[in-house]
Amino acid sequence: xIDFKQKTGRVSLPDFGxxxxxxxxxxxxxxxxxxxxxxxSAGSGAEAGPVSQYVDLSIKVQPLLILNILxxxxxxxxxxxxxxxxxxxxxxxxAAFSSALLRIPFSFMEIDSGPYPxxxxxxxxxxxAGTLLYYFELRALAFSPAVSEARLQxxxxxxxxxxxxxxxxxxxxxxxxxxxRAEQALEELAELFRxxxxxxxxxxxxxxxxxxxxxxxxxxxxRLGERLVVVWEIPEILPDIKVxxxxxxxxxxxxxxxGIEPLSDGGIVRIRLIPKDNEICIELSNPHTGANSPxxxxxxxxEGNHMAIANIRERxxxxxxxxxxxxxxxxxxxxxxxxxxxxxxxCRSPTQ
Amino acid sequence: xxxxxxxxxxxxxxxxxxxxxxxxxxxGIADEMPNTxxxxxxxxxxxxxxxxxxxxxxxLVDIRMPKMGGIELARHLLQCEKPPAVIFVTAYDTHxxxxxxxxAIDYLVKPVRAxxxxxxLQKIPRPTxxxxxxxxxxxxxxxxxxxxxxxxxxxxxxxxxxLIPVNEILYLKADLKYVTARxxxxxxxxxxxxxxxEQEFSERFIRLHRSVLVAREAVAGxxxxxxxxxxxxxxxxxxxxxxxxxxxxxxxxxxxSYAKNLTS
Numbered sequence: 001x002i003d004f005k006q007k008t009g010r011v012s013l014p015d016f017g018x019x020x021x022x023x024x025x026x027x028x029x030x031x032x033x034x035x036x037x038x039x040x041s042a043g044s045g046a047e048a049g050p051v052s053q054y055v056d057l058s059i060k061v062q063p064l065l066i067l068n069i070l071x072x073x074x075x076x077x078x079x080x081x082x083x084x085x086x087x088x089x090x091x092x093x094x095a096a097f098s099s100a101l102l103r104i105p106f107s108f109m110e111i112d113s114g115p116y117p118x119x120x121x122x123x124x125x126x127x128x129a130g131t132l133l134y135y136f137e138l139r140a141l142a143f144s145p146a147v148s149e150a151r152l153q154x155x156x157x158x159x160x161x162x163x164x165x166x167x168x169x170x171x172x173x174x175x176x177x178x179x180x181r182a183e184q185a186l187e188e189l190a191e192l193f194r195x196x197x198x199x200x201x202x203x204x205x206x207x208x209x210x211x212x213x214x215x216x217x218x219x220x221x222x223r224l225g226e227r228l229v230v231v232w233e234i235p236e237i238l239p240d241i242k243v244x245x246x247x248x249x250x251x252x253x254x255x256x257x258x259g260i261e262p263l264s265d266g267g268i269v270r271i272r273l274i275p276k277d278n279e280i281c282i283e284l285s286n287p288h289t290g291a292n293s294p295x296x297x298x299x300x301x302x303e304g305n306h307m308a309i310a311n312i313r314e315r316x317x318x319x320x321x322x323x324x325x326x327x328x329x330x331x332x333x334x335x336x337x338x339x340x341x342x343x344x345x346x347c348r349s350p351t352q
Numbered sequence: 353x354x355x356x357x358x359x360x361x362x363x364x365x366x367x368x369x370x371x372x373x374x375x376x377x378x379x380g381i382a383d384e385m386p387n388t389x390x391x392x393x394x395x396x397x398x399x400x401x402x403x404x405x406x407x408x409x410x411x412l413v414d415i416r417m418p419k420m421g422g423i424e425l426a427r428h429l430l431q432c433e434k435p436p437a438v439i440f441v442t443a444y445d446t447h448x449x450x451x452x453x454x455x456a457i458d459y460l461v462k463p464v465r466a467x468x469x470x471x472x473l474q475k476i477p478r479p480t481x482x483x484x485x486x487x488x489x490x491x492x493x494x495x496x497x498x499x500x501x502x503x504x505x506x507x508x509x510x511x512x513x514x515l516i517p518v519n520e521i522l523y524l525k526a527d528l529k530y531v532t533a534r535x536x537x538x539x540x541x542x543x544x545x546x547x548x549x550e551q552e553f554s555e556r557f558i559r560l561h562r563s564v565l566v567a568r569e570a571v572a573g574x575x576x577x578x579x580x581x582x583x584x585x586x587x588x589x590x591x592x593x594x595x596x597x598x599x600x601x602x603x604x605x606x607x608x609s610y611a612k613n614l615t616s
Contacts, residue, residue, distance in 0.1 A: 159445040162416075166367065169443065169462040173373035223367045264395055264418040334552070 013080055013087055014136040016072035017348070020321030021136075025069055028132050033061045036124075063264050064102050064125065068095055092129045099125030153287060159251060163220075170223045185222055188215040195245065203242035203319070206280075210238065213248050213271070220256050227266025228256065234273040239280055241347060244315050251312065251341050252282050256306050259286030278347045288337035309341065320346065358386035359473060362406075364399040364425065365414040365441070374412055374441070374464065381470045396420025397504070400428060400515055403436070410437040410476055412460075423448075423498045423537060428506045430491050432513060437476045448497055455493045482574055501552050505533060507540045516540055518556065522570040522590055523597060524549055526563040536592040558610055561600045574599070574611060 009232045037054035071094065072079070079087050100122040114232055167189055174182035217230050248271075255269050267287035274281040309328060316324040323346045331338045363371045366586040378387050390408045393399035395417040407490060410427070411423040425440045440459040442448060450474050458472050504515040520535045526546040533540045542549075550557065550565055557565040570590050577585040586604055587596035599607050 165443040165462050165545070169373055169464075170367065170369035172463050173369040173376065176376065177372070178487050223369060261366075261416070262418045 013084055014140065015321075016069075016076040016079070018321050022069050022073070023322070024136075025072075026065060027320070028135060029065050029128055030058075032131065033057045033127050049337060060102070060121070064095075064099055067098055067102070068129070071166045081108060085122055086134050088130075091133060092126045095129035096122040096126035122289065160257065162257075163253065166223055167219050170219075174222075180255065181213075185219060188219050191215055192219070198245065202245065204245050206241050206243050207238045209243055209245070209248055210234065210273075212246075213252055216249050216252060217269070223270055224256070224266065227263070228260050229266065229268045231268055231270045234271065235275065238273070239275050241345070243345065244319050246341065247312060247315070248282065248284065250308050254308050255284055255286035255339075255341075258305055259289055262289045263287060275347075280345045280347060282340075282345070283333075283340060285338050285340040288339040312343075316343070316345075356386075358382075358388050358475075359410060360389045360390040360408040361387050361473075362393065362399060362402065362408045362411045362436075363389060364393045364396065364411055364417070364422065366394050366417040367414075370414065370441075374469075377464060377466050377469050380466050381473075385470055385473050388472070393394065396422065396425030397515065398426075399425055400513070403429075404448050404512070405584070408436055410439060410473065412439050412441050415442045415448060416439055420503050421498075423494050423548060424502050424504070427491060427494045427498070427502070428513070428515065429555070430502065431506050431508070433511075436527075439476075450495050451493055455489065457490060457493065501556070502542055505540075505544070507533070507542055509540075514540065518553065522593060523560075523564060523566040524557065534593065534595075558607065559603055560597050560607060561603060564597050566597060568610070571611070574607075 014024075016022070034050070034054050037057055038050045039177060041050040041053045072091070079090070081264050082090065100118045103118055103121045167185070171182050171185045171189070174185065182289055192212065217228070221228050221230070252269065252271075260267050260269065268285075270283075270285045272281075272283040272285075274283070309326065313326045326343075327342045329340050329342075331340060363374050365371045365374070375389055375392075379391060381387075391399075391402045391406050393402050396413075397420040399411065399413070400420075411425075413425055415422040415546070422440055422442075426440075429435045438458075440448070440452065440457065441462060441464060442459060443462040449459060449461070451457070458475060460468055460472055490597050502518065504517055507514045507516060516533055516535065520544060521533045522536065523534050524542075524546060525532045525534070531542045531544055531546050531549065533542055546563065546565065550559060553565075556567055557589055558568050558571075566588055570592070572589045572591045575587045575589055575596065577587065586599040586607075587597055588607070
C-alpha cells in the first residue's frame with residue numbers, strides 16, 4: 001500500500017519530451033488565452049472583438065509558449081527527478097519569470113499596458129502554467145493505477161483459464177512418458193505466471209517480453225504440436241528499449257486462440273520486429289479464420305479479439321500518449337487471408 | 353458370473369497430449385472398469401467418420417475443436433438410432449458446465465482425475481434404458497448451448513447417417529413434409545423445419561420464396577421472366593447448377609437490395 005502512494009506521486013508529472021504532452025500544453029494554453037480574449041472583449045465594450053484580442057495576445061503568448069515547451073523538453077530528465085511539488089513550483093516560477101522577461105521588449109512599445117505590466121504578465125503566465133499542471137495531475141490521477149487498479153488488473157493480468165487448464169492437462173500427459181519435457185513445461189508455466197502476477201505498471205526490457213513470448217509459444221506447441229508453426233523474424237541484437245509488460249503475449253494468445261486452434265491443419269504465427277529510424281515496428285500475423293467459418297463464430301471471434309486489442313491500445317496510450325500506435329488489418333493472400341497486428345513504438349523509453 | 357464385454361470408448365480431442373492423458377487414465381482404471389479405446393479422433397467430423405466403421409459405447413468429447421466441435425458432434429449423435437453415450441471433457445467453460453449440471457449431461461473438467469472418470473463411466477446408462485424424452489431435452493439444451501450455427505447438417509439415408517457441410521449447400525427447399533438440401537452434386541432429404549434453418553443460418557442463406565432459402569454466395573444473378581408482360585416474375589440463377597429459383601413478389605425488394613450490394 002505504501003508502495004502504491006509513491007507510485008502515484010511519481011506518475012503525476014507528465015513526460016515533457018512526449019509529443020502528445022507538448023500538443024496538450026500548446027492547445028491548453030491557447031484555449032486559456034482565447035478565454036481571456038473573450039473576457040477582455042466583453043469587459044472593454046465594443047472596442048475590439050474577441051478574435052482581434054486573441055491575435056493581440058497571441059503575439060505575446062506563442063513565443064513564450066514555445067520557449068517554455070522547449071525548456072521543459074530539455075529539462076525533462078532533471079525535472080522528473082525532483083520531488084513532485086518542487087518540480088511543479090519550479091515550472092510555475094519559470095513560466096512567470098520567462099513571461100516577465102519576454103514582456104520587457106513589449107512594454108517599451110506598448111501604450112495601453114496596465115500599471116504593472118511585468119508583474120501582471122508574470123502572474124498570468126504563472127497562473128496558466130499552474131492550471132495546466134493541475135490538469136496534467138488530474139489526468140495522471142484518472143489514469144493512475146491507484147484509481148483504476150481494478151481496471152488495469154482487468155486489462156493486463158488476463159490469461160485464459162482455457163489456456164491454463166489445457167496446459168496443465170498437457171503437462172500431466174507428459175509426466176510418465178517424457179518427464180524432462182514435463183519439467184521444462186512446468187518451469188515455463190511458472191515463469192509465465194510470475195510475470196502475470198507482477199506489478200503491471202512497470203516497464204520491462206523488450207528482450208524480456210520476447211523471451212516470455214518464446215516460453216508461452218513453447219507451451220502452446222506442447223499442446224498443439226505440429227499445428228502450430230512459429231516463425232521469428234527479429235534482429236540478432238534487440239533494440240535496448242523498455243516496453244509495457246505483456247504487450248505482445250496477449251496478442252499471441254489471441255493469434256493462437258482465433259487463428260490456429262480453429263484450423264485442423266494449423267498454421268503459421270509470424271513475429272516480425274523491424275527497427276526503423278526512431279521507431280520500432282512489431283508485427284504479429286496469423287491465419288484469418290473468420291473467412292472460412294460458416295456463420296456467427298466469426299463475429300464472436302472478432303469481438304473477443306477486439307477487446308484484447310482495445311486493452312493493449314489503452315495501455316500503450318497510457319505509457320506513450322500519442323507516440324505509439326496499434327493497427328490491425330486483414331491481408332488477402334493466395335493461401336488464405338492473414339490477420340496482422342502492428343505495434344509501432346518510439347525508440348526512446350517513456351519516463352516513469 | 354456373466355462376463356460383460358469391456359466398454360468400448362472413443363476419445364475425441366484435437367490435442368494429442370490430451371488424448372494421451374485420457375488413454376493413460378482409462379488404462380489405469382481398467383481393473384475397476386474394463387474398457388478398450390476403440391478409436392481416437394481429432395475433431396467431431398473425424399469422430400463421425402470413425403463411428404461408421406467402429407461403433408462404440410461411449411465417447412469422451414472435448415468441446416472446442418476445429419471443423420466440428422463437441423456440442424455439434426453430440427447433436428448429430430442424438431440423431432442416430434442408438435446414440436452412444438457422450439461425456440464432455442472441457443478445459444474451462446463455466447457457461448457449458450452450468451447447462452450440463454442443470455440437465456444431467458455428464459461432463460468432466462480438464463485436467464481429468466481418474467476417480468471422476470471412473471464415476472462418469474459407471475453412470476453410463478445401459479443402452480436399453482435410453483429413453484426418448486431425455487434425448488429430446490438434451491437436443492434442445494445442446495442447440496441452445498452451441499450458440500452458433502452448425503458446420504454440418506445430418507441426413508439419414510438407408511440406415512446410414514450422412515453429414516452435409518453447410519458451406520456446400522446451394523439452396524434449401526421445403527416440399528410438403530421434407531426439406532431438400534441441394535449441393536452441386538446431389539440432393540439430400542433433411543428432417544428439419546425451414547424456419548428453424550433460416551434462423552440458424554441467417555448469415556449464410558437468404559429467403560427467396562416462402563419455401564426456398566438460397567446461399568448468398570451461390571447466387572450468380574437474376575433473370576426476369578419475359579413471356580408474360582403483365583406479371584413479371586424474377587428468377588435467381590445459381591452457380592454450378594442449371595436450376596432457376598423463383599423469387600416471390602414479397603421477397604423481391606429484399607433480395608434486390610442484397611443483389612445491389614453484391615454488384616457494388
